[in-house]
Amino acid sequence: MSVLLPFCDSFDHYDQQGDKWDVAGPNSSINLSGTASRTGIGALLFASGVEGPKINFAAGILSRVVAGTAFYPDGAGGVPKSNIMMLWDSTTNNQQVRVCALATNAIIIFSGNDPFPSQLGQSAPGVLDANSYNYIEVDATISHSATVIVRVNGVVVLTLTGVDTQVAGSNPGADQFQLWGYGGASVSRHDDVYVLDPVAAIGDAFLGAVNVYAVTPTANAAPLQWTPLSGQNFENVDEIPPDGDTSYNFSNTVGQVDQYVYNSTGVPTSSQIQFVQHTLDAKVDSGSRSIASNAGGVTGGTDFVLTSGYTMYKTPYETNPLTGDPWVGADFPADFGPEVTA
Ligand SMILES: [Ca+2]
Ligand SMILES: [Ca+2]
Ligand SMILES: [Ca+2]
Numbered sequence: 001m002s003v004l005l006p007f008c009d010s011f012d013h014y015d016q017q018g019d020k021w022d023v024a025g026p027n028s029s030i031n032l033s034g035t036a037s038r039t040g041i042g043a044l045l046f047a048s049g050v051e052g053p054k055i056n057f058a059a060g061i062l063s064r065v066v067a068g069t070a071f072y073p074d075g076a077g078g079v080p081k082s083n084i085m086m087l088w089d090s091t092t093n094n095q096q097v098r099v100c101a102l103a104t105n106a107i108i109i110f111s112g113n114d115p116f117p118s119q120l121g122q123s124a125p126g127v128l129d130a131n132s133y134n135y136i137e138v139d140a141t142i143s144h145s146a147t148v149i150v151r152v153n154g155v156v157v158l159t160l161t162g163v164d165t166q167v168a169g170s171n172p173g174a175d176q177f178q179l180w181g182y183g184g185a186s187v188s189r190h191d192d193v194y195v196l197d198p199v200a201a202i203g204d205a206f207l208g209a210v211n212v213y214a215v216t217p218t219a220n221a222a223p224l225q226w227t228p229l230s231g232q233n234f235e236n237v238d239e240i241p242p243d244g245d246t247s248y249n250f251s252n253t254v255g256q257v258d259q260y261v262y263n264s265t266g267v268p269t270s271s272q273i274q275f276v277q278h279t280l281d282a283k284v285d286s287g288s289r290s291i292a293s294n295a296g297g298v299t300g301g302t303d304f305v306l307t308s309g310y311t312m313y314k315t316p317y318e319t320n321p322l323t324g325d326p327w328v329g330a331d332f333p334a335d336f337g338p339e340v341t342a
Contacts, residue, residue, distance in 0.1 A: 007055050030045070040191075087174035123152075123157040149203050257340075300317075
């Protein structure tokens, strides 16, 4: 078991990175055309430049993180290295673990900021395929005697032990995850991203080459206690990308719950469902309000204090709160929606 942290992303249901990630990527965009993705309609596209979006860990500094991304390079990695994903200690501004590629299509791990990061080890050449999606996962501890394991398409390609992933003067951990694109003029893409606070033993928490599916509501469920701007409640929250103030539901009453029906559209029936993440896109128009996810009548664990700008609030469900068991296909259609909590 693990805890989704808070995070998985399909890049299929929105187009403004700052709505869902804590820091938007200055050199990347969300492409919803269906032409760049691995799963669904969307992917994160780097047309030029390298810096992608960052997500902060709500739990703060973690001494170990497991993360995975489907990465598509249009060509070989740069010289001396191209970053793919990175774990930061943001308070000291240090890059603790950098998963990178070489021009030989090897994976190489660095710790530390440019221009002089420490090289911790590299895989055999050719573990990445140019011009196709590669599912890259890392299980890394952050300490002066750390372990880093990297898998590509479910196969371990690099295991490092006793390496130093804690930059001098930094905290013993990471509190931020970032995606990167290839340097120079190369196009590259990411899709199907997850980040975990792992519980299983090192090397045992990988989810594998997952697909992340985004679904929007298809019908009203019960209760419906929020007020629709117009029309039916579910129709106000089913747009891709979200349409802001054009259509929404609202409430100023603590305890009011809205529920909408979600199908598992696109998910193959034989799939193992590892996590469900409920994403609420909301703001407060005046004063102070908090909301939480409500799944079929069960209030989610986190109260989100709203701000004056639309933000996507993410609640992970490792198990179905109605059954207490891991999710199965028969759990869908399932009901989710917002609850006013303060
Ligand atoms: Ca996608
Ligand atoms: Ca609509
Ligand atoms: Ca809307």
